[in-house]
Amino acid sequence: MNSFFPATSTWVIPDTVLPDCLSEMALDGARGNEGIVLWLGQDQGGTAQVTHLIGLRGTLIRKLPNHIHIEAELFNEVADVAFELGARLLGQIHSHGREYSLDLSTTDRIYGLQVPSYLSVVAPDYGCSLVPFSACGVHVFKPGAGYVRLSQRQVSEKLQLVRGPHLPFLVVGGEQ
Numbered sequence: 510m511n512s513f514f515p516a517t518s519t520w521v522i523p524d525t526v527l528p529d530c531l532s533e534m535a536l537d538g539a540r541g542n543e544g545i546v547l548w549l550g551q552d553q554g555g556t557a558q559v560t561h562l563i564g565l566r567g568t569l570i571r572k573l574p575n576h577i578h579i580e581a582e583l584f585n586e587v588a589d590v591a592f593e594l595g596a597r598l599l600g601q602i603h604s605h606g607r608e609y610s611l612d613l614s615t616t617d618r619i620y621g622l623q624v625p626s627y628l629s630v631v632a633p634d635y636g637c638s639l640v641p642f643s644a645c646g647v648h649v650f651k652p653g654a655g656y657v658r659l660s661q662r663q664v665s666e667k668l669q670l671v672r673g674p675h676l677p678f679l680v681v682g683g684e685q
Contacts, residue, residue: 517626517649520599521558523673527602527645531636533564533678534604538635542572545579545603547587548628549596557599557626562676563587567683574606576616586681600628602645604636611646613656625652642668 526548534544547563569583591597601622605611611631613621621629631646647664648656659667 515552515626516555517552517557517599517628518555519557519667519669520628521556521669521671523559523676524670525673525675526559526562527642528639529562529675529678530602531632531639533562534602534632534636537572538604538606538637541574541606542635543574543577543604543606544572544636545570545577545601547598548600548602549591549594550599551596552599552626557628559599560596560676561594562678563590564678564680565682566680569682575609575614577603583682590679590681598622598624598627600630602630602632604632604634606635607633612658613646613648618656621656623650623655625650629656642670 530546533546537544545565547565548559549561549563550557550559552558565579565583567583569580571578587598611633613629613631617629627650629648629650633640633644642664643661647659647668649659650656
């Protein structure tokens with residue numbers, strides 16, 4: 510496997526990340542749209558640590574009730590930020606509405622990032638309800654298998670929630 514994308518077996522996530530991400534996604538959820546927050550961090554020896562949250566704004570992202578479309582130029586801006594921080598994109602959380610499941614949609618699977626060990630979390634209720642990770646769909650991209658949803662036991666084993674400060678929340682895109 511490419512050493513730029515080492516196999517990750519554990520994600521260390523401060524316990525402030527989920528509430529902060531839900532708060533951000535709820536801004537779009539209040540308008541009946543999906544929301545998204547990207548997670549940057551470092552990984553080493555099979556452990557990835559989330560260190561920064563990225564909110565996306567502006568005309569290069571479209572958030573709709575059942576779809577989020579991010580233009581390549583916006584991902585380029587995210588890559589620039591990650592490079593400046595000495596971090597990489599580890600994963601993301603996005604929301605689905607009540608009428609949708611916590612599984613990744615066909616669109617998520619086809620057009621979502623297909624990077625080894627990329628973590629993709631789906632929050633319910635457009636992010637408008639404060640829920641624990643156990644109420645979310647947690648998926649990991651595995652080469653040859655695509656996105657695989659983790660069982661509740663795997664979520665509790667692989668996501669290490671640690672007491673931590675609120676992570677830096679950076680906005681990338683138009684409306685700063």
